[in-house]
Amino acid sequence: MRSMGNLKFFRSLNGGVFLIVLAGLTACSRSSGYRRDLDTGPRTQSPQERERVVESVRNMSPLRKRAVVLPFWNDTPVKGRFEVQGKNALRELLLEQNRLNLVDERDVTLRSQDFFLDADKVNVNHVAENGKKWGVSLVVLGRITKIAFRRKDDDVGILRPSAAKAAASVEIRLVDVAQAKEIALGEGAGLSETSSLNLFGEGEADTETTRNDLVAEALRDGIRKAMPALNKEIDRIQWRGRIAKVRGNRLYVNAGRATGLQVGDILKVTSQGSDIFDPETGLFLGRSAGDLKGTLEVIEFFGEDGAITRIHSGANFLEGDVIQLY
Structure with missing residues (x-):
């Protein structure tokens, strides 16, 4: 009688071990979608997505x-x-x-x-x-x-x-x-x-x-x-400012802390462009885009709303040239 009881015990034990192992194998398994994600890795961003990332930072404190x-x-x-x-x-x-x-x-x-x-x-x-x-x-x-x-x-x-x-x-x-x-x-x-x-x-x-x-x-x-x-x-409307004064390697612009500029900002500089008029009617049609001259870096502020910049790239900057956030 005792031998029969031991046999039943071992059969029950073996069945329990089998269930535990089966549950472990099931828990460790992964879906085909999971394995596919591991194989492909991060997805390449589109140009629009990259631009949205940059704009999300700029919009945190937009220029006024x-x-x-x-x-x-x-x-x-x-x-x-x-x-x-x-x-x-x-x-x-x-x-x-x-x-x-x-x-x-x-x-x-x-x-x-x-x-x-x-x-x-x-x-x-x-x-x-x-x-x-x-x-x-x-x-x-x-x-x-x-x-x-x-x-x-x-x-x-x-x-x-x-x-x-x-x-x-x-x-x-x-x-x-x-x-x-x-x-x-x-x-x-x-x-x-x-x-x-x-x-x-x-x-x-x-x-x-x-x-x-x-x-x-x-x-x-x-x-x-x-x-x-x-x-x-x-x-x-895209923000624009102007170069107010050129003094050697330092250029003074008509926008500063009140506008929302920050030290380290890079500004794109273009010429003023030209007024375009209709040759027949003489009506003003608009202003052409200026030529790119280079970039400036904001290094400090002055007055109520002015900034001092240094040349980051380019040359031949003039008073009145147009600046925009790069």
């Missing part, structure tokens, strides 16, 4: 284009300080977005209406000429096309309700200075309203003051609604 915002053109019969209020509201929104490097416009005496040929057409050549003098890549023009205001006061009862509404329609245009071309038009209509209860009407505010305050708020709302069309083009 230099721009100036001009006082709006109030093309309506409703008068007030709306030209300056429109400009200030647009500047505030652009500063919040941090997409542009806005220059101080205190020395700029021209206004948006100085560049309009009519309500629908801008003299882009005139804009580009002045933009170069101001050292900017973009000029932002604004036009107030409509203003509406209504107020309603109840003259019955002890507590008398008062309500007022204002609406304003705006157009905002972006002009690329280098190409002398209008590149974006943003349009928006904003609304603002207020209401109150006044004891026998004694708390009613002055109608002109109420109107001006509400119109200013409506302007801000309209400008905010016009921004999406502008932002798309702002992000698309």
